[in-house]
Amino acid sequence: MGKRIYGTVRRLASGRYQARWFGPEGKQHPAPRTFATKTDANRWLAHHQAAVDKGEWIDTRESKVMLKGYAEQWITTRRVKGKPLAPRTAELYRSLLNKHIAPVLGTYEMRGLTASAVRSWYAELSKKIGEGSTVPAKSYRFLRAVCQTAVEDEMIGRNPCAIRGAGQERTSERPMFTLAQVQALADEVDERWRALILMAAWTSLRLGELAALRRDDVDLKAGTVTVMKAKSEAGKRTVAVPPHVMPELCRHVESYSEPGPRGLVFVGPKGAPIRRNNFANRVWVPARDAVGLPEHSHLHDLRGVGATWAARAGATTKELQARLGHASPAMALRYQRAEQDRDATLAAAMSEAIRQPVGTAS
Structure with missing residues (x-):
């Protein structure tokens, strides 16, 4: 167990590390999450020492920890391969939290968040947003990740996010502008x-x-x-x-x-x-x-429009890949496949026209 002026770090049986810090009253408080490495735990302690000095601390064991506050702290302290979340990712998570999660679930205590409440929230969000949006899936995946950390921190016994397939994005075909x-x-x-x-x-x-x-x-x-x-x-x-x-x-x-x-x-x-x-x-x-x-x-749909027009103009997979700036040809093939499907539809329409009775010239 590594001793620090502002707290301690210990290795748990799971192999993860727990950071505990001393509040102004001299009592130890566990960090709201565990860490993959000792370095990450020490980094968290250093980051929160400033909050301790200002008196801005929360005893997660004795106070009522609400989902919104816990999720906000999760975004701040989350590490991926030892690094903080990318600014764009953190911005996305905060947007999902503030716009789509907190208005309904934000005041729930973490230990009181139930699978039933999550199912109700997800159903209403999906209905409100409508088909073709990835927001419900993104929001659900974020909430599930936050709750999984709460499980690891032993704040809750099990993850209440248990809706099969809810985190999978099912996008309808993007709009094709004329x-x-x-x-x-x-x-x-x-x-x-x-x-x-x-x-x-x-x-x-x-x-x-x-x-x-x-x-x-x-x-x-x-x-x-x-x-x-x-x-x-x-x-x-x-x-x-x-x-x-x-x-x-x-x-x-x-x-x-x-x-x-x-x-x-x-x-x-x-x-x-x-x-x-x-x-x-x-x-x-x-x-x-x-x-x-x-x-x-979305404005981004204009990008797809341009790619489709390029495919109609005869662009090859490699040409589309270069024009779009993609490392793989997968997206270029998507636009070419769309044009092939369109061509097949035109061919079928031509055959259908032949089957129609042909009037005699007067």
Whole structure:
């Protein structure tokens, strides 16, 4: 057992490590979760020493620990392979917690959360969100992970998340916008965002990739954009911009982009970089609703639209893979398969037309 000024660490029979810290009153309190390594346990103690000094501590054994508070602490202290959650992952979990879990289950005591309550919550959430959304599955998986940690911490006897298949995402086919709908979206948004909508549709760049573009990533003469900021080497690529979009991109760069070769191509009215949630709420959702697109339509669906149009234009699997910036051909094959299915449907319709009675010419 490793002694520390602010607490102790001990190895449990399970092989995991428990951290215990001294509160202001001199009493030891167990951490709200156990840890895979001794290093992780010590890191948690160091992180929470500041909270102890401020008097911001909770005795998880004697106080009523509510699900919302426990889940928030879980996000803060969660480690994956010894590292904190990635910012995007932590942001996603907090969003799921605050929007979809806490309003119903947040005030439940951890030890009082039942399988029945979870089933009721999941059923209502699925009904409210509707088909085609991955939110219920993501929310359920997050809640299940939090409760599993509570089991490991011996706060609860068993995980109340026991709905078979609830964590599996069953996405319906994503919306396929028409040319008219894409043009309507471009016409609906503020002029500042017109080129971004068209670029998302016709180049299949992700919002994060568009937001990171700088002036020297855009070759207006060659008609290309180069993605330098990507999660993988495959994501770093140069994409040709369809000629009919180039005039819009040129006007945008001249009117709205930041000055200088390293200036951002797409920025907000006050010069701030694009933030995913802000853009979705302030730009995408109003335009989507005005055009009459389904509520589960996302800006990311424009990426699929561009990929499908490229497949219709005859792009090979390798060409689609390169254009989309994928490390594997799986997604490119998906779009090609969709076009093959469409072709088979057309062929069947042609045969059906032949079976219809043919009138004689007058």
